[in-house]
Amino acid sequence: MTPFGARLRALREARGVSQAELARALHVSPAYLSALEHGHRGRPSPGLIHQVNEYFGLIWDDAEEMVRLARLSHPRVVVDTAGLSAGATELANRLAREIRRLPPDAIAALNAVLDAVPPEG
Secondary structure, eight states: OOHHHHHHHHHHHHTTOOHHHHHHHHTSOHHHHHHHHHTOSOOOOHHHHHHHHHHHTOOHHHHHHHHHHHHTOOSSOOOOOTTSOHHHHHHHHHHHHHGGGOOHHHHHHHHHHHHTSOOOO
């Protein structure tokens, strides 16, 4: 599941909307919507994100959060470590190999470490 897919499902279920009903409103197939919710499809298009925000009446911070989650929702990530340290390459390879085995608390801890890194700029 992707962050966008999880949030979309939570919104849909909280409002009592079926996948078929939401798919019709967004002019996508129920199969596509299911794949999006389950993380079997890549990032949604900006147009679809806008449609979701309109359908659920999301504005300001909530709408921006959907855009942010969509950016973080590519289920097949490529990490380019060219020019980085051997340790960075090792980390990327180990993470790719072991991520399926990590418990939720370990994933949360890794995300917390990354959240603490100052933004570039």
